Amino acid sequence: MKKRNSVIKRKTKRSPRGGSWKYLLVTVLCTVLVMAGFFLVAVQHFATVELGIKNSELRSKVEELEAEKRRLLLARETALSPAELARTAKRLGFVERELASPDVPVLAVATKPETGPTRASSEPAVERIVYSKPVADAPRVAERDRKAFDAAKPEQKPRVTVASIEKKSPADVASRSEGRPRRVAESAPKTTLNAAARLK
Amino acid sequence: MAKKNLNAKKKKTAAELRQTAFIRFMIVIAVFVVWFGGVGARLVYLQITQHEPLKEKAVSQRRDVRKSRLPRGTIYDRNGRALAISVSVKTLYADATAIEDIPKASEDIAKALKTKPAELRKVLEEAKELGRKAVPIAKGLDATEVEAIDRALDTPNLRKAGTPKYEGLFWRDSQKRSYPHGPLAAHVIGFSDAEGVGQAGIEQSQNDVLYGAVIRREQERDRLGRVYDEVVTEKAPPGDVVLTIDNSAQYFAETALAQAVRNSGAKAGIAVVIANKTGEVLALANYPTFDPSKLETIGENNLRNSAIQNMYSPGSVFKLITYSAARERNLISPKSHIDLGGGTIEVGSRRFRDSGRYGSVSYSRALAVSSNVGAIRTAMRVGKKDFHQSILNFGFGSATGIELPAETAGVVRPPERWYGDSLASMAIGYEIGVSALQMATAFATIANDGVRIQPHIIKEIRDHEETIVSAAKPAKNRVVSAETARDVREMLREVVVSGTGKKAAPSGYSAAGKTGTAWKFDEKLKRVNSAKYVSSFIGMAPAENPEVTIAVVIDEPRNGGRDGGSVAAPVFKEIADKLLPTLKIEPGNVSQTEDDSGDLIAETVGNGESLEGENEEVVATDASIDDQTEQATHQPEKKKGDKIAAAVPGGKRPEAIPKRPAASAKTKNEASRSN
Numbered sequence: 001m002k003k004r005n006s007v008i009k010r011k012t013k014r015s016p017r018g019g020s021w022k023y024l025l026v027t028v029l030c031t032v033l034v035m036a037g038f039f040l041v042a043v044q045h046f047a048t049v050e051l052g053i054k055n056s057e058l059r060s061k062v063e064e065l066e067a068e069k070r071r072l073l074l075a076r077e078t079a080l081s082p083a084e085l086a087r088t089a090k091r092l093g094f095v096e097r098e099l100a101s102p103d104v105p106v107l108a109v110a111t112k113p114e115t116g117p118t119r120a121s122s123e124p125a126v127e128r129i130v131y132s133k134p135v136a137d138a139p140r141v142a143e144r145d146r147k148a149f150d151a152a153k154p155e156q157k158p159r160v161t162v163a164s165i166e167k168k169s170p171a172d173v174a175s176r177s178e179g180r181p182r183r184v185a186e187s188a189p190k191t192t193l194n195a196a197a198r199l200k
Numbered sequence: 201m202a203k204k205n206l207n208a209k210k211k212k213t214a215a216e217l218r219q220t221a222f223i224r225f226m227i228v229i230a231v232f233v234v235w236f237g238g239v240g241a242r243l244v245y246l247q248i249t250q251h252e253p254l255k256e257k258a259v260s261q262r263r264d265v266r267k268s269r270l271p272r273g274t275i276y277d278r279n280g281r282a283l284a285i286s287v288s289v290k291t292l293y294a295d296a297t298a299i300e301d302i303p304k305a306s307e308d309i310a311k312a313l314k315t316k317p318a319e320l321r322k323v324l325e326e327a328k329e330l331g332r333k334a335v336p337i338a339k340g341l342d343a344t345e346v347e348a349i350d351r352a353l354d355t356p357n358l359r360k361a362g363t364p365k366y367e368g369l370f371w372r373d374s375q376k377r378s379y380p381h382g383p384l385a386a387h388v389i390g391f392s393d394a395e396g397v398g399q400a401g402i403e404q405s406q407n408d409v410l411y412g413a414v415i416r417r418e419q420e421r422d423r424l425g426r427v428y429d430e431v432v433t434e435k436a437p438p439g440d441v442v443l444t445i446d447n448s449a450q451y452f453a454e455t456a457l458a459q460a461v462r463n464s465g466a467k468a469g470i471a472v473v474i475a476n477k478t479g480e481v482l483a484l485a486n487y488p489t490f491d492p493s494k495l496e497t498i499g500e501n502n503l504r505n506s507a508i509q510n511m512y513s514p515g516s517v518f519k520l521i522t523y524s525a526a527r528e529r530n531l532i533s534p535k536s537h538i539d540l541g542g543g544t545i546e547v548g549s550r551r552f553r554d555s556g557r558y559g560s561v562s563y564s565r566a567l568a569v570s571s572n573v574g575a576i577r578t579a580m581r582v583g584k585k586d587f588h589q590s591i592l593n594f595g596f597g598s599a600t601g602i603e604l605p606a607e608t609a610g611v612v613r614p615p616e617r618w619y620g621d622s623l624a625s626m627a628i629g630y631e632i633g634v635s636a637l638q639m640a641t642a643f644a645t646i647a648n649d650g651v652r653i654q655p656h657i658i659k660e661i662r663d664h665e666e667t668i669v670s671a672a673k674p675a676k677n678r679v680v681s682a683e684t685a686r687d688v689r690e691m692l693r694e695v696v697v698s699g700t701g702k703k704a705a706p707s708g709y710s711a712a713g714k715t716g717t718a719w720k721f722d723e724k725l726k727r728v729n730s731a732k733y734v735s736s737f738i739g740m741a742p743a744e745n746p747e748v749t750i751a752v753v754i755d756e757p758r759n760g761g762r763d764g765g766s767v768a769a770p771v772f773k774e775i776a777d778k779l780l781p782t783l784k785i786e787p788g789n790v791s792q793t794e795d796d797s798g799d800l801i802a803e804t805v806g807n808g809e810s811l812e813g814e815n816e817e818v819v820a821t822d823a824s825i826d827d828q829t830e831q832a833t834h835q836p837e838k839k840k841g842d843k844i845a846a847a848v849p850g851g852k853r854p855e856a857i858p859k860r861p862a863a864s865a866k867t868k869n870e871a872s873r874s875n
Contacts, residue, residue, distance in 0.1 A: 050428075053422070053427065053428045056419070056426070056427035067288035071287050071288075074282070077282045082447060
């Protein structure tokens with residue numbers, strides 16, 4: 001009887017212990033679930049942070065590349081600027097094409113009436129007397145100058161014109177093929193003739 | 201009994217055990233309660249009373265706010281070549297509080313930067329005392345320099361995000377405005393200051409478009425300093441400005457001008473190139489100039505954009521207006537004749553002269569030889585009011601409206617304030633103040649068949665996506681008829697073919713234009729100085745169908761010939777020779793060959809001489825027709841040596857013609873400053 005009673009007592013004591021295991025299991029499961037949730041959230045969070053870092057790096061990379069693009073554009077513009085091209089061409093031995101004909105008014109300067117501001121560099125500005133000649137003398141002076149000029153013309157003219165032709169562009173020479181150059185060629189030295197012919 | 205006692209004892213022991221367990225449990229609970237209570241209380245304390253400072257501390261540890269400026273807009277020429285561009289550069293900062301061993305750091309940094317360590321050490325020590333966390337050490341470094349410094353300052357064992365890998369040092373981005381073409385078009389482009397604000401030229405006038413807004417970045421960083429979250433306040437990026445300038449044309453103009461100014465020993469020079477049919481300014485050059493990349497070299501003398509900011513007495517180039525006004529009123533034609541007499545004419549209290557005696561010549565010839573008498577007599581026929589109106593119609597006396605800052609309007613006095621000889625003076629380009637751009641625009645008007653197109657230098661404004669947000673729509677107005685323009689062009693052609701502007705004839709192209717040589721106003725003398733000239737040539741090419749107008753003004757030439765035909769005309773030729781083929785302009789008809797006999801026709805200079813003893817250059821006249829009043833519109837041709845008291849429409853002498861003040865006082869009205 002006593003034994004039976006004790007067994008019965010034991011049985012009655014065990015039933016709450018079985019319930020506690022269940023509770024423990026539920027608690028563990030919940031904890032695991034919560035922990036798993038935390039873990040997933042943590043993973044998400046760190047993934048987000050990681051992506052944020054990558055995003056930031058890529059953004060700064062884009063900015064760097066844009067800055068680099070601007071730097072390259074600047075370098076290209078600097079290299080292609082007219083002044084730089086001229087310098088480079090000069091360094092490589094290129095010579096600028098002479099389009100302009102030389103302004104050789106030697107004859108005119110020598111015999112021109114001193115009525116305009118054109119004058120030699122050595123003359124001081126204030127000493128150029130434009131209006132000091134009496135007007136009554138003006139025709140005489142003008143006539144004298146004109147005669148001197150006319151007298152000097154035939155000797156000087158070929159030289160001036162040839163010099164002009166020598167440095168004219170081919171287009172310019174071609175455009176004048178019916179005018180003066182023919183006359184120039186007639187009076188020009190042989191070498192110049194050849195040069196003019198080559199230009200034609 | 202004993203058993204009973206034993207059972208009772210057992211029962212008591214079990215009860216005691218339960219009691220003990222309960223007590224222990226309660227102790228544990230109490231510990232937990234106290235623990236959590238303490239933590240909770242602390243949390244409540246921290247959350248409620250220490251909330252703000254702790255939050256600030258937390259935010260400052262992980263977040264920083266950086267302000268940066270968007271790159272300033274780019275300025276392009278008409279062909280899309282960048283004339284001004286902002287590039288990113290870096291500045292090296294030091295957080296002095298984070299550097300423990302300042303002497304050693306100074307040595308290391310100075311070695312990397314190739315500077316003196318003593319100065320750096322002083323700076324860092326002062327900054328550390330003041331607790332400064334951002335001390336600029338080296339500014340405006342480009343990518344290559346940054347890379348070199350990073351290599352030199354690399355500390356292998358240091359865990360740190362970003363470069364340089366050196367404790368307490370960090371980079372910050374900044375901007376540098378670059379002008380890849382150097383001084384090319386410097387006066388047009390201008391420059392901007394370190395804050396990215398335009399201070400001159402297009403940089404100043406279009407600052408609102410070009411200005412790069414400041415953007416704010418809130419960055420959150422981890423313990424290694426890596427950014428993991430960023431909030432950027434977006435702002436619209438700045439726009440770009442496309443100019444009408446052609447960098448090749450600008451280069452041609454600048455090099456030719458610089459060469460001419462140097463050769464003639466002149467003080468300064470201006471060159472303007474305008475596309476006649478659009479009013480676009482292809483080139484606008486001033487000499488001396490400056491390099492906007494080297495702000496320290498900019499001085500007062502070379503900063504001024506004289507082409508639009510200075511006014512001067514144009515001299516004979518202004519005869520274009522005189523003859524245009526007369527032709528528009530059918531008073532003259534290129535082939536009709538005018539008697540220039542003995543080459544002198546007296547108007548009011550002044551005597552005006554020609555450089556020679558030309559007798560009866562066509563109006564074309566009168567313009568070709570730049571006859572003052574011819575221009576004055578033509579203006580007399582036009583009359584004061586009509587002549588004044590013509591001047592205004594051509595745009596003088598008001599700013600052209602070009603998109604550049606501080607443009608001068610010039611000076612054109614109303615007829616009521618003219619002196620007795622003002623009409624004569626103005627007919628030959630005195631007593632009026634014009635800018636080089638105004639003068640070039642007047643010629644461009646004639647070149648464009650009499651339609652004046654407002655000169656402009658901005659072609660379009662684009663946003664950051666290269667969409668055009670604003671395009672130039674210049675104002676157009678007819679100034680003279682197409683017939684008048686054609687006839688005046690024919691007259692101008694004669695100037696280059698056989699007149700004072702022979703040296704302007706370009707190779708392979710025809711050209712038309714006018715020389716000008718004017719005395720300059722002298723600030724010291726307070727009147728025009730006959731020893732100082734402003735020499736100019738303004739012309740167009742090709743003459744038959746002018747595509748471009750080129751204006752060249754040389755200020756105070758000293759060496760060699762000083763007249764416009766000798767100094768400025770060759771510059772015109774040089775620019776035209778290079779520019780016209782570059783613009784793919786077909787060569788025109790040059791069958792009418794220039795008279796290159798070498799005979800330079802001298803140009804008369806000066807605003808006549810006073811008959812009241814002010815001027816020493818007084819000579820006698822051949823003959824005078826005293827007290828003749830010219831009719832405004834249909835004035836008969838006069839004999840040589842005419843003397844005209846005053847030009848008054850209606851044929852009556854004015855009762856009170858404004859009397860010309862003494863030399864010292866008259867000059868502000870008489871001659872415009874060119875400086």
